[in-house]
Amino acid sequence: MPSTFSDIQNHWAQTAILQLADKSIISGYPNGSFRPNATITRAELAALVRKAFPNAPKIRSAVNFSDVPKSHWAFQAISTAYEMGFLSGYPEGIFKPEQPLERTQAFVSLANGLKYSAPTNSPETLKKYFEDAAQIPGYATSAIAAALQNRLIVNYPNVKQLKPLQNATRGEVAALICQALKIPNGVPVQYIAGAFEIPPQFDSVGDFTDGIAPISIGEKYSFIDKTGKLLTQPLFDSIGERSEGLQSVTLGSKVGYIDTTAKLVIQPQFDNGYPFSNGLAVVIVNDKFGYIDKTGKFVSQPQFDIASSFAKSQELAQVVLNQKSGYIDRTGKIVIPPQFDEAGVFSEGLAKVRTGTQSGFIGTTGKMVFQTTAGSFKSFSEGLAAFIVNSKVGYIDKAGKVVIEPQFDTADPYPENYDFSEGLAVIRINNKAGYIDKTGKIVIEPKFDYAYPFSQDKAQVRVEGKPAFIDKAGKYLIEPQYSLSEYELIGPFSEGLAQVLKLWEGVGYIDETGKLIIPAQFNGTGVFPGDARHVPYFKADGKFSEGLAAVEIQRKWGYIDKTGKMIIQPQYEAAGAFSEGLARVNVGGEWNDMHNFIEGGKWGYIKNPLK
Numbered sequence: 284m285p286s287t288f289s290d291i292q293n294h295w296a297q298t299a300i301l302q303l304a305d306k307s308i309i310s311g312y313p314n315g316s317f318r319p320n321a322t323i324t325r326a327e328l329a330a331l332v333r334k335a336f337p338n339a340p341k342i343r344s345a346v347n348f349s350d351v352p353k354s355h356w357a358f359q360a361i362s363t364a365y366e367m368g369f370l371s372g373y374p375e376g377i378f379k380p381e382q383p384l385e386r387t388q389a390f391v392s393l394a395n396g397l398k399y400s401a402p403t404n405s406p407e408t409l410k411k412y413f414e415d416a417a418q419i420p421g422y423a424t425s426a427i428a429a430a431l432q433n434r435l436i437v438n439y440p441n442v443k444q445l446k447p448l449q450n451a452t453r454g455e456v457a458a459l460i461c462q463a464l465k466i467p468n469g470v471p472v473q474y475i476a477g478a479f480e481i482p483p484q485f486d487s488v489g490d491f492t493d494g495i496a497p498i499s500i501g502e503k504y505s506f507i508d509k510t511g512k513l514l515t516q517p518l519f520d521s522i523g524e525r526s527e528g529l530q531s532v533t534l535g536s537k538v539g540y541i542d543t544t545a546k547l548v549i550q551p552q553f554d555n556g557y558p559f560s561n562g563l564a565v566v567i568v569n570d571k572f573g574y575i576d577k578t579g580k581f582v583s584q585p586q587f588d589i590a591s592s593f594a595k596s597q598e599l600a601q602v603v604l605n606q607k608s609g610y611i612d613r614t615g616k617i618v619i620p621p622q623f624d625e626a627g628v629f630s631e632g633l634a635k636v637r638t639g640t641q642s643g644f645i646g647t648t649g650k651m652v653f654q655t656t657a658g659s660f661k662s663f664s665e666g667l668a669a670f671i672v673n674s675k676v677g678y679i680d681k682a683g684k685v686v687i688e689p690q691f692d693t694a695d696p697y698p699e700n701y702d703f704s705e706g707l708a709v710i711r712i713n714n715k716a717g718y719i720d721k722t723g724k725i726v727i728e729p730k731f732d733y734a735y736p737f738s739q740d741k742a743q744v745r746v747e748g749k750p751a752f753i754d755k756a757g758k759y760l761i762e763p764q765y766s767l768s769e770y771e772l773i774g775p776f777s778e779g780l781a782q783v784l785k786l787w788e789g790v791g792y793i794d795e796t797g798k799l800i801i802p803a804q805f806n807g808t809g810v811f812p813g814d815a816r817h818v819p820y821f822k823a824d825g826k827f828s829e830g831l832a833a834v835e836i837q838r839k840w841g842y843i844d845k846t847g848k849m850i851i852q853p854q855y856e857a858a859g860a861f862s863e864g865l866a867r868v869n870v871g872g873e874w875n876d877m878h879n880f881i882e883g884g885k886w887g888y889i890k891n892p893l894k
Contacts (some may be wrong), residue, residue, distance in 0.1 A: 606687055
């Protein structure tokens with residue numbers, strides 16, 4: 284077979300044509316051409332299906348068609364295609380071998396010959412995917428719905444235009460057979476009908492939450508429902524983070540808020556706006572900060588130079604006026620007037636403050652509970668706050684009393700790792716990490732290179748570069764069996780599995796006992812197999828969600844199940860995790876290897892086949 288044909292360069296079905304030619308299923312003409320846009324006859328289709336599906340079972344006996352004598356070049360192919368159920372004749376006992384093949388006949392032929400089963404409500408299904416579904420002949424409805432369900436149908440250039448009554452071309456039939464044989468990456472995925480729940484058409488997209496997802500068209504933003512319908516007009520200039528059922532949007536130069544149906548519930552009127560927290564959002568008007576409730580009503584008029592959100596379940600938030608810090612409550616009342624040079628967030632009813640050279644912790648009334656001397660003091664966590672004196676870490680209680688004398692090293696640069704979590708705190712002695720309880724007693728000996736706070740009765744540690752998990756007795760839940768020179772844990776556990784990276788080989792998955800369940804084999808994307816250069820930027824996307832995880836093979840993304848079986852073949856330029864039954868995928872984009880992100884192409888959504 285030729286390595287190419289003279290007339291298929293830049294043809295949309297070029298890859299499918301070459302793949303079938305390589306398998307000796309199709310051939311070209313003596314002059315080296317293929318004529319991809321030429322029509323194909325019924326006889327030619329019979330010859331193709333005979334070659335493509337030689338092992339298809341014969342379901343009926345051959346018949347003699349009056350217009351297909353034994354001397355006809357396709358006599359045997361037509362006879363075999365009939366026996367297999369791919370093609371039938373006409374009532375007059377004729378076959379019409381030289382008749383151009385309609386696209387409808389091509390779909391029906393392959394669906395029948397491959398014994399595809401039709402879905403329920405076939406007419407409704409076809410109306411959902413094809414704008415011209417009304418043109419489909421009644422006899423073909425079930426077969427075409429079955430072909431759609433099996434991702435057989437290919438429509439170029441508009442995937443929603445079936446063109447059922449048009450004659451099929453040689454290129455189109457090559458694409459159909461390529462799909463029927465399930466040859467990966469033979470057909471551009473954007474032309475495969477049913478491949479997308481929402482066809483690629485957006486410049487960027489987000490995950491579905493509460494039935495809607497953010498999208499962008501050019502430099503404008505909107506939201507869609509699960510049918511792909513735009514929910515907002517006009518389009519927004521930017522969108523913010525959704526929190527507590529509301530999300531900031533910008534229209535022109537003003538910020539407002541939409542609800543979970545994308546309805547504009549607070550009209551754009553602010554110069555800037557932040558996510559809601561504890562029922563209130565910080566907004567800016569004329570360079571002044573204020574607070575609004577979920578109806579858009581001001582609970583505190585714009586008057587502050589800086590304002591902080593209400594953190595977690597805190598009743599007070601920090602505000603700054605004339606370079607002095609104070610606090611307001613959720614009604615907008617200033618309960619602690621701005622008076623401090625520095626002030627921190629309230630944690631467990633106490634906040635760090637400084638006025639001049641005097642530092643200490645105040646209560647929610649603004650009264651100084653205790654003053655602090657030299658040293659650096661952290662926020663309270665589980666009743667204790669870490670402090671550092673002369674590079675040693677100790678702890679005080681809420682009365683300011685030293686309950687654990689400064690004695691531990693300060694090698695860890697992250698303050699949150701000093702906090703108590705589930706009754707234990709990470710400490711360091713002689714460059715090794717361990718854990719203490721609230722009395723200062725060492726309950727897990729310092730023996731780890733690194734240690735992290737406990738969460739849900741387990742903590743991650745590292746020993747000689749090997750990640751592991753321990754329980755509160757210091758017993759290994761996952762042994763430190765993979766060195767960073769071999770494996771690195773790169774993703775959180777999700778649905779019982781977590782991503783691990785093995786240099787030079789790729790990405791695999793371990794279970795919560797540390798057992799390698801899915802071998803490192805994915806994300807071979809760079810100059811050597813398995814460099815997984817894109818993985819750090821797709822940690823969340825590579826997690827298991829709804830039973831599937833996105834993986835990359837040679838710059839194409841697909842999905843595996845929890846056994847490592849490829850459920851959706853790699854065919855997308857980028858792919859996200861499933862959310863509410865849909866996952867975002869990119870078609871036609873290119874990786875910017877310098878900055879590790881996808882550029883260009885269009886984004887759409889695919890449906891979880893497990894649901």
